Amino acid sequence: MSNSFLIILGIITPLFAALFSYVCRYSNNLRDSFGIIGGLITFLVSLKIFHGIQNNEIFQITFFTLFDGVDFTFKITALGSIFSLVASSLWILASIYTIGYMRGAGEKNQTRFVIFYSIAIHAALAIAWSGNLLVLFIFYEILTFSTFPLVGHKQNAESQSAGRLYLSILVGTSLIFFLPAIFWIWLETGTLDFQDGGILINHFPAEHLSLLIAMLVFGIGKAAIMPIHRWLPAAMVAPTPVSALLHAVAVVKAGVFSFLVVIVYIVGPEFLLQTKSSDWLVWLACFTIMASSIIAITKDDLKARLAYSTISQLSYIILGAALASSLALKGASFHIITHALGKITLFFCAGAIYVTAHIKKVSELKGMGFKLPLIFFAYTLGALSIIGVPPFIGSWSKFYLIMGSIEREFIIVAIILGISSLLNIYYLLQPVVIGFTQNSRREVKLTKAPLTVWPPVITGLSCLIFFFYANYFLNNVSGVIVS
Amino acid sequence: MFNIFLDDAAALVVVLPLLISAIIAFIPSKIWPWIISLVTLVLHLVLSLHLLKEISISGLIIYEFGNWEPPWGISFKIDGVNIGLQLLFSIFVLISTFYSRKIFLSEIDSRDSGKAYSLWLLAIGSLNGIILTNDIFNLFVFLEISALASISLIALGAGQNRKALLAAFNYLIIGAIGATFYVIGVGFAYAMTGTLNMNDLIIQLAQYSDGQLAIFAGMSFMLIGLMVKAAIFPVHIWLPPAYSYAPSAVSTLLAALATKTILYFFVRLLYEVFIIYPSYLSLFLDFVLYPLSLLAIFIGTLIAIYQDDIKKLLAFSSIAQIGYITLAFSLKDHSGITSGFIHIFNHALIKGGLFMAVGYFAILQKDRVTLTSLKGFGYKYPITSFALLICGLSLIGLPLTNGFISKLYLFQALYTNQLYFSIALVALSSALAVAYFWKIVEQMWFSEIKFKSEKEDSYIYLPIWIITISIIVFGIYSSPIIEFSNLSADYLISGYQN
Numbered sequence: 001m002s003n004s005f006l007i008i009l010g011i012i013t014p015l016f017a018a019l020f021s022y023v024c025r026y027s028n029n030l031r032d033s034f035g036i037i038g039g040l041i042t043f044l045v046s047l048k049i050f051h052g053i054q055n056n057e058i059f060q061i062t063f064f065t066l067f068d069g070v071d072f073t074f075k076i077t078a079l080g081s082i083f084s085l086v087a088s089s090l091w092i093l094a095s096i097y098t099i100g101y102m103r104g105a106g107e108k109n110q111t112r113f114v115i116f117y118s119i120a121i122h123a124a125l126a127i128a129w130s131g132n133l134l135v136l137f138i139f140y141e142i143l144t145f146s147t148f149p150l151v152g153h154k155q156n157a158e159s160q161s162a163g164r165l166y167l168s169i170l171v172g173t174s175l176i177f178f179l180p181a182i183f184w185i186w187l188e189t190g191t192l193d194f195q196d197g198g199i200l201i202n203h204f205p206a207e208h209l210s211l212l213i214a215m216l217v218f219g220i221g222k223a224a225i226m227p228i229h230r231w232l233p234a235a236m237v238a239p240t241p242v243s244a245l246l247h248a249v250a251v252v253k254a255g256v257f258s259f260l261v262v263i264v265y266i267v268g269p270e271f272l273l274q275t276k277s278s279d280w281l282v283w284l285a286c287f288t289i290m291a292s293s294i295i296a297i298t299k300d301d302l303k304a305r306l307a308y309s310t311i312s313q314l315s316y317i318i319l320g321a322a323l324a325s326s327l328a329l330k331g332a333s334f335h336i337i338t339h340a341l342g343k344i345t346l347f348f349c350a351g352a353i354y355v356t357a358h359i360k361k362v363s364e365l366k367g368m369g370f371k372l373p374l375i376f377f378a379y380t381l382g383a384l385s386i387i388g389v390p391p392f393i394g395s396w397s398k399f400y401l402i403m404g405s406i407e408r409e410f411i412i413v414a415i416i417l418g419i420s421s422l423l424n425i426y427y428l429l430q431p432v433v434i435g436f437t438q439n440s441r442r443e444v445k446l447t448k449a450p451l452t453v454w455p456p457v458i459t460g461l462s463c464l465i466f467f468f469y470a471n472y473f474l475n476n477v478s479g480v481i482v483s
Numbered sequence: 484m485f486n487i488f489l490d491d492a493a494a495l496v497v498v499l500p501l502l503i504s505a506i507i508a509f510i511p512s513k514i515w516p517w518i519i520s521l522v523t524l525v526l527h528l529v530l531s532l533h534l535l536k537e538i539s540i541s542g543l544i545i546y547e548f549g550n551w552e553p554p555w556g557i558s559f560k561i562d563g564v565n566i567g568l569q570l571l572f573s574i575f576v577l578i579s580t581f582y583s584r585k586i587f588l589s590e591i592d593s594r595d596s597g598k599a600y601s602l603w604l605l606a607i608g609s610l611n612g613i614i615l616t617n618d619i620f621n622l623f624v625f626l627e628i629s630a631l632a633s634i635s636l637i638a639l640g641a642g643q644n645r646k647a648l649l650a651a652f653n654y655l656i657i658g659a660i661g662a663t664f665y666v667i668g669v670g671f672a673y674a675m676t677g678t679l680n681m682n683d684l685i686i687q688l689a690q691y692s693d694g695q696l697a698i699f700a701g702m703s704f705m706l707i708g709l710m711v712k713a714a715i716f717p718v719h720i721w722l723p724p725a726y727s728y729a730p731s732a733v734s735t736l737l738a739a740l741a742t743k744t745i746l747y748f749f750v751r752l753l754y755e756v757f758i759i760y761p762s763y764l765s766l767f768l769d770f771v772l773y774p775l776s777l778l779a780i781f782i783g784t785l786i787a788i789y790q791d792d793i794k795k796l797l798a799f800s801s802i803a804q805i806g807y808i809t810l811a812f813s814l815k816d817h818s819g820i821t822s823g824f825i826h827i828f829n830h831a832l833i834k835g836g837l838f839m840a841v842g843y844f845a846i847l848q849k850d851r852v853t854l855t856s857l858k859g860f861g862y863k864y865p866i867t868s869f870a871l872l873i874c875g876l877s878l879i880g881l882p883l884t885n886g887f888i889s890k891l892y893l894f895q896a897l898y899t900n901q902l903y904f905s906i907a908l909v910a911l912s913s914a915l916a917v918a919y920f921w922k923i924v925e926q927m928w929f930s931e932i933k934f935k936s937e938k939e940d941s942y943i944y945l946p947i948w949i950i951t952i953s954i955i956v957f958g959i960y961s962s963p964i965i966e967f968s969n970l971s972a973d974y975l976i977s978g979y980q981n
Contacts, residue, residue: 064959066882067891072959138882152929163929167921175879175914180906183894 003052004061007074007129010045010084013038014091014122018115025111028103035095035114042088042125046081053081054475059129066134069191075131077194077265079333082473083257084128086340087250091121093455094245097348100451101241104355113153113239117246119146124250127258133182133192133266136258137174140222143254144170150242151235162234169231170221178219181212185266194261198268209267209277216262217281217318222255224311225318226288233307240351243303248310248343253336256317260332269324278322285319286416288312293423300361302350305427306343312420313339313386319413320401328404330474335397337473338385341463342394345382346428348456349375355449362431369435371446374453376435381460383428388421391467396474492530492537493546493559496569497615499523499530500608508601513593516600517584523604524577527611531573538566545617553617554683560617563974567967568614568747571828575739575835576607582839582946583732589846590730591639599639599730606632606736613744619705620679622748623666626712630658633737637729644851650724657711657721665708671701681756688759702757706767709752713745715772715809716779719802726801727794731842734794738801739835743827746805750812750823754975765815772813777908779806784912788919793841793852796919797834800878803912804830810909811893814900817972822892824968829877829885829957836874836950840867843943854926861928865936866944868927870951875920877954880913885957888964 017038024030049059059076066072076084098117102110123143130136144167152163186192189203204212221228235247263272272278289312296308313335320332352375353359357368369376385392388399398417405413466473488495503523507516537544538561546559561569580603587599609632612625634655640647673679675697676687691698707718714722722742726734757764783803790796808830811823844852844860844867861868877884890913897906957964 066959067888067961134882141881149929155929160925160929164921164925168918171917171921172914175917176907176910179890180894180910183891183898187895187898 003049003057003059006045006049006052007059007061007076010042010049010088011074011122011126011129013041013045014118014125018118018122021111021114021118028110031111032095032099032114035098035118036092038118038121039088039092039095042121043085043092046084046088046125049076050081050085053078060131062131070132070134070186072135073131073193074126074129074135075194076129077261079257079261079264080128080130082333083253083336084125086253086337087121087124087128090245090249090340090344090459093348093458094241094249094344097244097351097452097455098241100449100453101239101351101355104447104449104452105239107153107239109153109155112149116146116149117241120150120246120250122146124254127254130194132194133185133262136261137179137182140174140178140220140254140258141171143251144174144222147235147242147246147251150246151238153238153242159237162237165234166231169228173219173221173228176219177215178221181215181219184212184215192266194265196265198264198266198271200267201271204271206271206275206277209271209275210280213267213272213278213281217259217284220255220258220262222251223259223318224252224255224314225284226291226311226315229288229292229311232311233304236301236303236307240303240347240354243307244344244347244351247307248347249340252310252314253340256314256321256332257336259318260321260329260336263321263324264329269326269329272324278324281322282319282410282413285315285322286413288315289319289420290416290423293420293427297423297427300363302353302360302362302365302431303347305362306346306350309346309386309424309428310339310343313343316397316401316417320404323404323408323410323413325404325407327400327407331397331400331402331404334400334470334474338394338397338463341459341466342382342385342392345378345456345459345463346386348452348459349379349382352449352452352456355452356446358445358447362434365431365435366437367435369432372435374457376432378453378456378460380429380432381463382456383424383432385460385463387424387428391464393463393466393470395467396470489530489533491546492533493544493561493615494548496527496530496534496573497559497608497612499527500604500611504601504604504608507597507604510597511594513588513596514584516597517580517587520580520600520604521577524573524580524607527607528573528577531569534561535566535570538562546615553680554678557621558617558680559615560681561615563970564751565614565747565971567824567964567971568744568827569611570967571831572611572614572740572744575831576736578946578949579732579735579739579835579839582735582943585940585943586732586842586846587730589849590732591642595639599636602632602636602639603733603736605629606636606741610740610744613748617681618679619669619672619681619684619752620666623662623669626662626665626745629741630654630662630712633725633733633741634658636733637725637737639733640728640730643730644728646724647728650721650728654721654725657718661708661711661718663708664704664711668701668704668706668708671697671704675701681752685756685759688756692759699760699763702760702763703767705752706749709745709749713742713749713809714802714805716775716782716802716806719779719783719805722802723795723798726798726838727792731794731838731845735835735838735842738797738838739831742801742805743831746808746812746827750820751975753812754820768813768815772809776806776810776813777905779803780810780912781908784915784919788915788922790919791853791855793854793857793923794838794845796923797837797841800916800919801834803916804834804878807889807893807909810905811896814896814902816896816900817976818892818896818899820972820975821965821968822889822896824971825892825964826889828964828968829889829954832950832954832957833874833877833886836870836947836954837878839943839947839950840871840874843867843940843947854922857923857926858930859927859934861924863934863937864939866939867947870944870947871927872924873951874954875923877958879916879920883955883958885954885961885964887958888961892965 062073126139292312299305385394609628638651787799877886880890
């Protein structure tokens with residue numbers, strides 16, 4: 001199979017999954033199976049591309065020219081191959097989980113749900129593989145619009161206002177900051193293509209680089225840096241599969257991925273290190289990490305707590321990008337994988353607890369650990385990975401980030417990362433501790449939903465297993481960022 | 484025989500609709516006036532294409548009526564500046580006429596069909612005259628014919644809502660004031676120079692190269708008059724009620740083309756004639772048009788957010804969009820004029836498509852289209868709704884639609900002129916456009932109620948989709964629009980440099 005065919009196959013498979021889901025809307029089982037099949041196909045494609053990138057193959061396809069110097073083109077970068085691998089592999093599990101959850105929770109409009117779910121995956125993959133910043137922007141917007149129906153899925157007043165907030169923040173910031181920033185880059189350089197080492201050096205006035213970085217980091221609202229983070233907790237009104245795959249993996253990772261791509265392939269780490277234009281962002285990221293960790297502690301609603309934890313973890317990646325040293329970038333890119341695995345596990349568990357026991361609050365979890373041992377087991381694995389305890393995969397990315405901050409002589413940042421890990425321990429493991437506290441006074445009726453239990457167990461275990469195979473990913477990460 | 488016909492193409496594109504208009508007023512049939520109009524406009528398109536061919540060979544056509552030479556007789560001028568607009572005009576009037584039949588049938592008394600199409604062609608002929616004329620007084624005549632035709636057409640909406648009469652009356656009064664201003668200005672110019680022909684005017688004005696108060700007064704009167712007619716903020720107040728209470732087909736025609744043709748003449752007057760007084764021109768552009776455009780963009784968008792009536796919402800959005808165009812024209816350089824023309828083309832398509840879709844909804848529910856009445860329309864009428872969605876995304880300016888191209892070039896023009904504040908404001912208001920447009924989308928697809936889909940009339944959604952597809956095509960393959968706009972700017976700027 002030729003390389004350009006692989007790209008097309010990977011990108012249209014989710015669209016066909018959406019189409020077939022619609023065609024087969026009257027048969028629930030058939031309809032829901034297309035997510036799994038689509039996930040398998042895109043996963044295999046992504047895997048093949050991942051290996052191709054390791055072997056320095058070139059994956060590129062150009063469709064047409066949009067305007068001077070900007071084509072509608074897909075070109076897979078090393079970063080993109082990582083992101084697409086994460087998104088597609090987790091899509092398989094999330095599809096299985098979705099079946100269990102949506103039926104278990106008795107949600108309405110399931111057809112619309114699976115359709116937009118697939119379209120969102122399509123957009124995420126296209127973002128991962130986009131060849132220039134404008135194509136990335138196009139699919140960034142498609143991702144926003146396609147997740148809007150998922151956020152507002154329940155169609156009650158609460159989800160409607162959450163959907164409005166979600167859309168207005170994400171689309172608003174992208175139109176006010178991101179798009180003008182893209183125009184600016186184009187006007188200064190005449191191109192928007194992703195190139196190793198960036199395109200801005202020697203073309204862009206160094207004294208304005210800080211402003212450009214600010215426009216980008218606030219324009220890419222999906223990266224959820226404070227103060228542009230409110231949409232993420234609001235989006236938690238969506239059914240849990242959305243929170244799990246989209247608001248822990250696809251959407252938010254698309255945000256930080258976009259920012260990383262901009263730093264690595266547009267601005268160029270070299271240029272950034274020379275001008276030190278992103279040092280201010282280091283502090284903002286640190287602030288976001290600490291502030292959202294503290295807010296997470298105060299949240300009793302499990303999903304809200306996880307959402308604030310996500311905001312904090314996303315800022316790790318922004319922090320790595322802002323530090324721009326090779327170790328920090330390595331850590332940031334790797335954190336895309338590790339956080340995705342860990343956080344999807346936690347969200348899967350939160351949803352599973354909701355479906356089986358109808359509990360949303362941490363304080364009501366008393367004694368549930370004994371009743372739902374598998375779920376709590378998986379939850380603990382995921383939490384430990386995010387905290388960064390060896391031998392879990394999350395420890396690698398944290399290690400590299402700390403090394404990166406020391407490399408740039410930001411010792412305080414390294415300390416902040418340590419404190420944040422302590423806070424993580426508190427707010428992520430507290431539900432486990434409560435879960436295994438005896439004396440549950442009230443009886444809870446349990447509904448069985450096995451399809452929601454096994455996916456988190458698998459992702460949780462893979463957090464453990466991939467610790468030992470981290471090099472498999474790290475090769476791909478470092479091979480590109482160093483060059 | 485046909486060649487003789489083609490020789491006078493420049494005159495016929497205006498005269499033909501006017502002539503036929505006089506004839507069909509007396510046809511007491513429901514369908515014949517429409518068919519005759521359609522045939523007329525097909526011929527109109529053929530003539531326009533012929534003009535395009537001529538222009539691509541010779542670059543300039545001056546048509547002298549009755550062979551009276553320019554300073555004395557009336558002349559039409561077709562060159563790179565207006566040929567693109569002429570084509571757009573021809574194509575759009577044909578599509579909207581095709582669309583108009585069912586809309587007229589359900590919104591006005593069917594016995595009035597002949598009269599309606601008579602006025603329709605009258606408006607088309609006179610608006611086309613505005614595009615072609617090379618004579619400032621002749622322009623006034625066309626302005627008045629088009630205004631009277633439009634007012635009568637708007638008043639036809641009274642069958643639906645009595646407020647249409649008020650809107651028409653408003654337009655009549657305010658339009659008349661604008662026209663008076665303009666004609667006073669023409670009077671001044673004539674008194675000083677003794678000529679009405681634009682080319683001659685340029686030559687005659689050169690003798691007052693140090694400037695004369697009377698000339699400046701005349702110019703100011705003309706510009707203010709045209710601003711009223713083009714609905715440039717803050718003299719736009721006639722436009723929202725006029726667009727929103729007119730029969731839907733009429734709104735489509737007016738929103739897409741009426742103000743655009745006047746804006747075209749406006750910029751032509753500025754950069755071809757008034758350029759003789761650069762200091763006066765930059766005073767007007769920098770301190771009047773530029774700030775007013777920014778206000779129009781911002782205030783138009785803000786008001787649109789709070790509208791409940793969809794046609795009114797679109798009308799206020801038009802005020803903002805006219806602001807984008809005049810903002811671009813106020814930049815005094817090639818990139819600005821180009822982006823202004825690009826937006827004239829693109830916005831004509833976008834607003835045309837939006838008004839067509841909303842107009843169809845109005846006759847489907849036999850009532851005014853408000854936000855709440857749109858509930859569930861996305862499921863009820865999926866074909867039209869989807870077209871509306873695409874047009875709306877283009878209005879916001881998302882990539883792969885022609886609205887994005889407009890925005891791109893406007894940003895570029897503002898950036899080369901280092902107007903960073905305007906860039907920020909344009910970016911902000913395009914984000915605010917999401918607010919008013921998304922309210923519509925939310926009602927159509929994400930409200931509580933669900934409906935089964937109903938049959939849609941292909942006579943109506945076909946033209947809507949032609950416009951919609953052209954929006955996407957010109958978003959991806961934008962070079963035709965950009966080339967025409969570049970050409971217009973080339974011609975105007977060459978006058979600027981001489």
